[in-house]
Amino acid sequence: MPTKLSVRGLSKSFGAKSVLRGVDLEVDEGKSLVVIGGSGTGKSVLLRCILGLIHPDAGEIWIDGEDVLKLPEAERPRRRRQIGMLFQAAALFDSLKVWENVSFRLLYGERMKRDLARERAIACLAQVGLPPEVADLSPSELSGGMQKRVGLARAVAADPKVLFFDEPTTGLDPITADVINNLIADRVKALGATALSITHDIASARKIADDIAMLHEGCIIWRGPAREVMSSGNPMVDQFVHGRADGPIRMALKAG
Amino acid sequence: MNPVRTIGRGTISAIREVGRISLFAAQAVAAALTPPYYWRATLSAGLRFAFNALPVIGLTAVFTGAALALNIYDGSARFNAGTFLPQILSVSIVRELGPVLAALMLSGRSASAMAAELGSMRVTDQIDAMSTLAVDPFRYLIAPRVLSTTLMTPLLVLVADIIGIYGGWLVAVFVLDFSGPIFIGNIAEFLESRDVVSGLIKALVFGFILSTMGCYYGYGSRGGAQGVGAATRAAVVASAVLILAANYVMTSFLVEV
Ligand SMILES: Nc1ncnc2c1ncn2[C@@H]1O[C@H](COP(=O)(O)OP(=O)(O)O)[C@@H](O)[C@H]1O
Ligand SMILES: [Mg+2]
Numbered sequence: 001m002p003t004k005l006s007v008r009g010l011s012k013s014f015g016a017k018s019v020l021r022g023v024d025l026e027v028d029e030g031k032s033l034v035v036i037g038g039s040g041t042g043k044s045v046l047l048r049c050i051l052g053l054i055h056p057d058a059g060e061i062w063i064d065g066e067d068v069l070k071l072p073e074a075e076r077p078r079r080r081r082q083i084g085m086l087f088q089a090a091a092l093f094d095s096l097k098v099w100e101n102v103s104f105r106l107l108y109g110e111r112m113k114r115d116l117a118r119e120r121a122i123a124c125l126a127q128v129g130l131p132p133e134v135a136d137l138s139p140s141e142l143s144g145g146m147q148k149r150v151g152l153a154r155a156v157a158a159d160p161k162v163l164f165f166d167e168p169t170t171g172l173d174p175i176t177a178d179v180i181n182n183l184i185a186d187r188v189k190a191l192g193a194t195a196l197s198i199t200h201d202i203a204s205a206r207k208i209a210d211d212i213a214m215l216h217e218g219c220i221i222w223r224g225p226a227r228e229v230m231s232s233g234n235p236m237v238d239q240f241v242h243g244r245a246d247g248p249i250r251m252a253l254k255a256g
Numbered sequence: 257m258n259p260v261r262t263i264g265r266g267t268i269s270a271i272r273e274v275g276r277i278s279l280f281a282a283q284a285v286a287a288a289l290t291p292p293y294y295w296r297a298t299l300s301a302g303l304r305f306a307f308n309a310l311p312v313i314g315l316t317a318v319f320t321g322a323a324l325a326l327n328i329y330d331g332s333a334r335f336n337a338g339t340f341l342p343q344i345l346s347v348s349i350v351r352e353l354g355p356v357l358a359a360l361m362l363s364g365r366s367a368s369a370m371a372a373e374l375g376s377m378r379v380t381d382q383i384d385a386m387s388t389l390a391v392d393p394f395r396y397l398i399a400p401r402v403l404s405t406t407l408m409t410p411l412l413v414l415v416a417d418i419i420g421i422y423g424g425w426l427v428a429v430f431v432l433d434f435s436g437p438i439f440i441g442n443i444a445e446f447l448e449s450r451d452v453v454s455g456l457i458k459a460l461v462f463g464f465i466l467s468t469m470g471c472y473y474g475y476g477s478r479g480g481a482q483g484v485g486a487a488t489r490a491a492v493v494a495s496a497v498l499i500l501a502a503n504y505v506m507t508s509f510l511v512e513v
Contacts, residue, residue, distance in 0.1 A: 080390040091381035
């Protein structure tokens with residue numbers, strides 16, 4: 001399997017605070033990697049750097065053998081057409097209807113006709129288990145779990161080849177979380193896509209990952225197959241997956 | 257605390273801010289003038305802007321026109337010039353008060369609304385989400401607002417001019433015993449098109465200023481609900497100050513002294 005996504009020596013500081021200190025990651029084509037780590041360890045910053053929303057201080061990001069940080073501005077949209085992203089709080093456009101959210105890229109990026117885009121949106125909604133009636137609602141009328149589903153439908157609507165998920169189950173009840181996990185696993189497989197997810201929900205990680213990596217203090221400290229994560233032998237991974245307050249990881253209580 | 261250092265730091269950060277705002281304005285113009293265009297978003301932003309602002313503009317104009325009529329009459333009657341009320345009133349409104357008051361009210365009503373809307377989109381990741389969907393937020397969010405507001409503001413100022421003069425007319429006819437038709441006739445005879453046009457040119461610039469400020473502070477806001485509040489406040493203050501400063505500069509070019 002060729003490497004689809006590769007991150008090398010990625011570093012990022014905000015002022016005096018260094019969040020990422022040389023992160024190295026590789027994801028093979030068609031595989032799903034989940035990065036776990038405590039709150040505030042820089043998981044979202046890592047994804048934002050890969051997506052080009054934050055410029056890293058140092059490091060390289062390769063997708064399909066292209067260094068995306070060196071890509072000229074004009075090439076960015078073409079690159080972005082091949083990726084899909086589900087944000088932590090879904091980040092649906094609250095001034096648009098559900099179907100316009102799902103078809104946003106088709107409507108405004110590719111200028112598809114509205115009635116055609118609406119049909120596509122309804123088909124995408126069906127894939128995440130939502131009935132056509134939802135299409136004309138506004139995002140604020142939906143529950144948290146339904147918003148995540150719509151966010152997922154929006155992320156996969158244009159058949160992306162690389163998918164990113166930022167804490168897809170945070171804030172959901174365990175049953176809804178499991179439904180979302182199943183949908184993610186199902187969609188990634190159906191698209192044959194490569195997936196990079198971040199989460200602190202270990203149950204979710206085990207469900208959607210082929211491989212798991214752990215981010216701690218700005219570096220990847222462990223990586224292995226998902227089935228080995230509960231018995232990794234690494235004391236920090238052990239502490240995290242078993243949720244113990246005592247251990248080598250000291251949680252900073254104060255942010256910053 | 258070293259006062260020289262404090263002043264120096266303040267100056268440098270002020271210059272940086274001016275630079276950032278200029279760059280933002282240039283990018284907004286570039287995005288508005290080059291494809292892809294989002295006509296639906298532009299039209300809806302323009303209609304929403306005008307529709308929301310009309311009540312505030314109308315009320316401001318009618319009361320200002322009425323009060324202005326009383327003041328002008330009282331002042332000019334001291335040298336027996338009270339009969340020139342229609343002329344003085346109309347020229348003050350179309351050249352100065354219409355554009356400036358309307359623009360200040362629009363800063364409070366619309367620049368703040370743009371800052372709050374874009375700010376909450378920013379802090380809920382909607383703007384980042386738009387980038388990942390391969391749609392440039394500058395083209396989809398900023399350009400339509402700046403373009404439609406810049407074009408709509410002269411229209412709103414024209415409405416403010418008419419309602420303001422009407423407010424003065426009401427006072428003149430019902431309080432000061434002027435004849436209604438003669439009042440209007442005097443204005444029509446006196447007012448030159450360059451009076452009105454100079455006010456509308458101002459309005460165009462004010463519309464650009466207030467929409468750019470609303471978008472700049474909203475787009476750049478961070479730090480949750482508190483950050484959105486700060487962005488809204490900054491947008492209103494910056495917009496009002498820049499409008500008043502630009503008004504002076506433009507007036508000195510537009511009058512023939
Ligand atoms: N734009 C930013 N400016 C300053 N600090 C930031 C910014 N984004 C994130 N941070 C800081 O980086 C750290 C990691 O944040 P994040 O990646 O969101 O954590 P998480 O692992 O919970 O997703 C946090 O302490 C946060 O305060
Ligand atoms: Mg996060």
